[in-house]
Amino acid sequence: MLMDNMIAYAEIDEILNLLEDKYREKVPEKVRTFFKEEKMFDYKPTIDVNTPLIQQNLKRETIVLLAILNINYWCENEEEKQFFLNELAKNEDEKKKLEEKYNPDNLFKNKNNNDVSTDKIVEPQNISMVEYRKQGIFKRILDKITRFFKKN
Numbered sequence: 001m002l003m004d005n006m007i008a009y010a011e012i013d014e015i016l017n018l019l020e021d022k023y024r025e026k027v028p029e030k031v032r033t034f035f036k037e038e039k040m041f042d043y044k045p046t047i048d049v050n051t052p053l054i055q056q057n058l059k060r061e062t063i064v065l066l067a068i069l070n071i072n073y074w075c076e077n078e079e080e081k082q083f084f085l086n087e088l089a090k091n092e093d094e095k096k097k098l099e100e101k102y103n104p105d106n107l108f109k110n111k112n113n114n115d116v117s118t119d120k121i122v123e124p125q126n127i128s129m130v131e132y133r134k135q136g137i138f139k140r141i142l143d144k145i146t147r148f149f150k151k152n
Contacts (some may be wrong), residue, residue: 008061
């Protein structure tokens, strides 16, 4: 977990370095130095400014930290901050619903058997067993000879 955090700090530091000055300066110097000091120094993230961040295979911790930075420092007004918080709450609700729906513990508990109808009673059919015997080699040869003479 600590390694993931250090990688996320390196990715955040790189993203902050790529930002315009007006956005970078909104983040306090103390926070920026924290990311610089706590990052993994031998990890060099490659951030493409022409590709959306969500498509760049960043750590989940990085995305979470960017969301926190956005709420605390980059939202212009209270309305924008509230909109962002509402979107996060919606995402969290959807995640909980999916976790409940696909939870392996509950997967088979509440399953309704709607495909089996109890009001239709099907009468059993008479089924008889037919014994199948594989023909022996002599019988097959004899059958082929008799078929050959019947054709001619």
